[in-house]
Amino acid sequence: MPKTLYHYCSLETLLTILKSKTIRLSDLRKMQDSCERSWVWRRMEPLLKDAYSKLDALDTPERSLKALEHITEYWESWLLPGGAYSEYALCLSEKRDLLSQWRGFADDGHGVSIGYNVGVLRLLEGKKCFSLKSIDYSFDELKIKEKVEQLLKYLQTDFLLTREDALEVDGMLDLMAVANYMFVKNPAFIEEAEWRLVFQPNYAKDNEREKSFTYKEFGIKSLQHRATRDKIVGYHDIDVSGYLDSLISSITVGPKCRATYIDIMEMTYALGYSGIEYFASEATYCS
Numbered sequence: 001m002p003k004t005l006y007h008y009c010s011l012e013t014l015l016t017i018l019k020s021k022t023i024r025l026s027d028l029r030k031m032q033d034s035c036e037r038s039w040v041w042r043r044m045e046p047l048l049k050d051a052y053s054k055l056d057a058l059d060t061p062e063r064s065l066k067a068l069e070h071i072t073e074y075w076e077s078w079l080l081p082g083g084a085y086s087e088y089a090l091c092l093s094e095k096r097d098l099l100s101q102w103r104g105f106a107d108d109g110h111g112v113s114i115g116y117n118v119g120v121l122r123l124l125e126g127k128k129c130f131s132l133k134s135i136d137y138s139f140d141e142l143k144i145k146e147k148v149e150q151l152l153k154y155l156q157t158d159f160l161l162t163r164e165d166a167l168e169v170d171g172m173l174d175l176m177a178v179a180n181y182m183f184v185k186n187p188a189f190i191e192e193a194e195w196r197l198v199f200q201p202n203y204a205k206d207n208e209r210e211k212s213f214t215y216k217e218f219g220i221k222s223l224q225h226r227a228t229r230d231k232i233v234g235y236h237d238i239d240v241s242g243y244l245d246s247l248i249s250s251i252t253v254g255p256k257c258r259a260t261y262i263d264i265m266e267m268t269y270a271l272g273y274s275g276i277e278y279f280a281s282e283a284t285y286c287s
Contacts, residue, residue, distance in 0.1 A: 021244050025089055041181065098192070103285070115251070
């Protein structure tokens, strides 16, 4: 695991982080990748549908067909764009000075990359509300097919709709990587070398789908929203005031940023920060 991971953002976001002593985890449904969250499912769905057709052809008990149908509907409700539920993530990179990151996530190179101490991020992960993992850009279709076949065989046996059966099926889906859908992306994005700190809320089961905000002890603030040109994006701010002085290890000024690293240094000192390294991007990216 790397010692430092980097978050690319605008100067405005940097100042907000430094003043508010928070980090922001945003709705994964509203990320730039059009297949965000659904990359795994889009490859698993045809395999499960094929399994369903095989079960149907084999005169499988109705309860097994219903179970597989339920599995499909359940994961579609979670993973497809516009799904009812989401997770919230801070996106990070192993690369401190990467042109594609500057262009896509740091105000077209006018922003900064903030180096976060992974050891401190792991302290947040230890609170069990968060997961810190690297993105998996691979998809082993053969392995997934094998797991689907296991599921198929299981549903052909004396399958009953009991809690034990549900847990067994959930375990198989976990092995099929569905449970890690938050950390799987199209290999076209491999250059980003991305990691994510993810917060997964508990959702109440009532008809209004109210979210449960019982996380104050973990520094997780209630759900808020911001508007972009064409989206409403939900987010949770995380209070890191107890960690921030050791959390931020470096700040790199973007290739098109007119603020110098001396400006950034003066600003952080004025806000009471110390122990931060300052860099200027070496990427050649001009206006």
